[in-house]
Amino acid sequence: MSALLTVRGLDVALKTKKGARTLVSGVDFTLEPGGAMGILGESGSGKSLTCRAVMGLLGEGFTVSGRAEFQDRELLSLPPKAMRALCGREIAMIMQHPLTSFDPLCVIGDQMAETFRFHLETSREAAWEIARDALAAMRIADPGHILTLYPHQLSGGMLQRVMIGLTLTLRPALVIADEPTTALDSVTQFEIMKELVRIRESGRTSLIFISHDLGAMRMLVDTALVMHQGRQVEYGPAQAVFNRPQSDHARYLIETRNALTSRFLAYAGRRAGLDRERGCCRAAG
Amino acid sequence: MLQVENVHLSFKKKGSFWRAGNKPILKGVTFHMRQGECLGLIGASGSGKSTLGRVITGTLRPQRGLARLFGEDIHHMDKAGLFGRGRARPGLGGVVSIVFQDYNTSVNPRFAVRDILAEPLRGTKLAGDASYLKALLAQVRLPADYLGRKSFELSGGELQRVCIARALAAKPALVLLDEAVSSLDVSVQFQVLELLKNLKEESGLSYLFISHDLAAVTHLCDRILFFNDGRVVEQVDSLADLVHVKDCYSRQLIAAVLA
Numbered sequence: 265m266s267a268l269l270t271v272r273g274l275d276v277a278l279k280t281k282k283g284a285r286t287l288v289s290g291v292d293f294t295l296e297p298g299g300a301m302g303i304l305g306e307s308g309s310g311k312s313l314t315c316r317a318v319m320g321l322l323g324e325g326f327t328v329s330g331r332a333e334f335q336d337r338e339l340l341s342l343p344p345k346a347m348r349a350l351c352g353r354e355i356a357m358i359m360q361h362p363l364t365s366f367d368p369l370c371v372i373g374d375q376m377a378e379t380f381r382f383h384l385e386t387s388r389e390a391a392w393e394i395a396r397d398a399l400a401a402m403r404i405a406d407p408g409h410i411l412t413l414y415p416h417q418l419s420g421g422m423l424q425r426v427m428i429g430l431t432l433t434l435r436p437a438l439v440i441a442d443e444p445t446t447a448l449d450s451v452t453q454f455e456i457m458k459e460l461v462r463i464r465e466s467g468r469t470s471l472i473f474i475s476h477d478l479g480a481m482r483m484l485v486d487t488a489l490v491m492h493q494g495r496q497v498e499y500g501p502a503q504a505v506f507n508r509p510q511s512d513h514a515r516y517l518i519e520t521r522n523a524l525t526s527r528f529l530a531y532a533g534r535r536a537g538l539d540r541e542r543g544c545c546r547a548a549g
Numbered sequence: 550m551l552q553v554e555n556v557h558l559s560f561k562k563k564g565s566f567w568r569a570g571n572k573p574i575l576k577g578v579t580f581h582m583r584q585g586e587c588l589g590l591i592g593a594s595g596s597g598k599s600t601l602g603r604v605i606t607g608t609l610r611p612q613r614g615l616a617r618l619f620g621e622d623i624h625h626m627d628k629a630g631l632f633g634r635g636r637a638r639p640g641l642g643g644v645v646s647i648v649f650q651d652y653n654t655s656v657n658p659r660f661a662v663r664d665i666l667a668e669p670l671r672g673t674k675l676a677g678d679a680s681y682l683k684a685l686l687a688q689v690r691l692p693a694d695y696l697g698r699k700s701f702e703l704s705g706g707e708l709q710r711v712c713i714a715r716a717l718a719a720k721p722a723l724v725l726l727d728e729a730v731s732s733l734d735v736s737v738q739f740q741v742l743e744l745l746k747n748l749k750e751e752s753g754l755s756y757l758f759i760s761h762d763l764a765a766v767t768h769l770c771d772r773i774l775f776f777n778d779g780r781v782v783e784q785v786d787s788l789a790d791l792v793h794v795k796d797c798y799s800r801q802l803i804a805a806v807l808a
Contacts, residue, residue: 307705307734420594449593449761451798454805476734483808520736525806528767531788532803 274330302485362423373411402429421452555614576779589766592776646716650728706737775799
């Protein structure tokens, strides 16, 4: 089976007055169809920049070099028009901040319909119908009403679900989720993670999950790539990276995560078993 | 030290005749906090945690109930004394200070670190005392030469440390940490929480830690209030009681983090 996305020697540089400044260098990875890869690293390590470079979303000030092959097409040399047709339909992105990803002046329905009309070439009415079905598929109550609301009228978790619904309706081959749960509270975070697990288990869509939260990543991915200061410091099967990290930085990230949660686990660790026994808690489900 | 009693607060809802009205945000919040204690307040986004924080800092007045600091109604306290210049409580310094979630927007981008730290000390001799400002930086484990740097020259973790140093500048009795580590990544989050823990041990500070991250709250606090829909729905006086939590929302939260 040929790989869905192969990235080799990806470099990203920013043009500055003092010359080009390298922000990401030497990133290599391969994503199989139906696979899920996690990119782990601190803020500013180049996680998002790598994915934005692959999707051609960086501005003119950036220089991207290397190779990024998606279904036998070289993405880095694709003309903007072809890339625009590909984005959304074949490769979709779930952004970190749902509130700033939507236009604050348009209702949710119009924004979703605009995307469906562009990619599916349908009428406005049909696009609204598809949008309603997309929200219903994300288990959002009263989707017809939600479509008539503005982004600020929805909670962060609800907006994030709208964005995931919008992304999945077009059945892309690859979804890039850029810290989709960072801005959310734990219960909503868990609900969104369950949706992402559902996408993964459908087997139709491959996933790149960007996060600095190891806990969320453990739930989802089968391959992990660790980045530090724009460089790839570790890459391999997720279990191996999480349980036997080879690089100092991966070990540091895993140890701090464990230290941060150790007190909570020591006191509440028995809770999960109790909730399953009582069968009361929805989130434990 | 802090007593919040039956605090009710609603905001006016805009809209047409039929839609306008009052939206209740806080629906009878009651809790007490001892001096030197670290109390965690945990709840979902939009549950009213930060609004409660604004009541405690005296920037919002509750329609019913009251919040008292050292037995005095916060809303009737002299604001200069409450936040910094030590007129209300001579010898003790300011009473309350705040560390906000978004470190980038909570400092003036044109200010150097020296000016950021001097803000709560304005009008006092300490504002121009470089050795005091350097000591503040040392408290948050930053080198003294950072005094001349601008906020954009610092990383997120460093800037949040500067915000913590600013909060400590007026020697407050209570520091309100409003989602102070939520926008930092896990490793920096851990460093800042360890710093707060050490500062508490060194200076006997009290923290009210508002957060939606249960792991971070349990790392720092010994007592936790679960907050949902404008009410305290569960109070955990010892972390060992986390396994005996009864309220359904609190149980969902624990289960979500465990999962």
